[in-house]
């Protein structure tokens with residue numbers, strides 16, 4: 001029967017999907033603990049990879065494939081594409097950091113292909129506190145709810161901060177319903193979208209700001225997608241001297257308050273070894289501020305992958321902030 005066991009690689013097009021309210025769900029609704037026999041199989045696969053000397057970036061799906069773990073990777077794909085769009089994988093804390101990096105990459109190979117996250121072609125980004133970072137994830141301040149320029153995000157928690165740094169998630173489908181029921185006129189403004197700054201990562205010759213409006217909410221083949229990073233909107237409109245109207249500001253403020261509402265959001269402290277896998281077009285993410293350790297080697301560290309599915313999610317072209325020559329999502333290297 002369709003819907004019971006949907007194809008793991010495909011997006012559920014042509015169906016109206018409902019979001020979730022974090023306060024109505026509990027941690028067990030999002031967390032999957034690796035079973036003992038799955039962990040044994042994962043360790044055996046990683047041992048073989050280590051013995052082969054293969055670099056992480058050369059690991060393919062077949063290298064991390066086993067009858068005990070493939071159903072787990074399929075469950076992740078199904079939950080991310082067809083379910084709540086968020087899965088926290090736990091129970092991996094006794095894997096050493098290099099082995100966790102192999103598993104992180106390996107899960108990505110089961111979901112699709114790693115995307116470049118910068119013009120330097122970075123496939124695995126270290127999210128940690130560093131000075132002078134232009135991209136919000138590089139500081140210790142609270143992040144507001146946002147999306148990234150990739151299809152599926154996989155975060156691996158390597159180290160926690162001294163205090164704080166709680167991860168937060170919000171269903172954009174629930175946020176859409178809230179906007180639509182409270183102020184359909186403002187929901188319409190979000191659909192019309194805004195110019196966006198491209199983090200200075202655009203290819204030579206491309207505009208620093210999108211020469212078109214990027215819709216916060218857009219629909220394609222029945223799938224509603226969210227693309228949102230408020231600071232990129234404000235920076236683009238300020239630099240281009242295109243003032244935001246009062247209604248546009250009210251729409252953005254209302255959206256920010258809805259996605260930050262504890263009724264909607266789900267929050268969790270990721271422990272070292274935990275992985276968070278999310279559908280970036282249906283789940284916004286953020287984190288609370290944190291106090292970090294002084295020493296580099298102790299600082300909070302997450303590893304981030306952006307993944308594109310074998311059959312990419314249908315999207316309006318305006319929902320992509322980068323006009324990549326490759327036709328892929330993320331940020332083309334140059």
Ligand SMILES: [Fe+2]
Nearest residue numbers: 137147148285
């Ligand atoms: Fe992010």
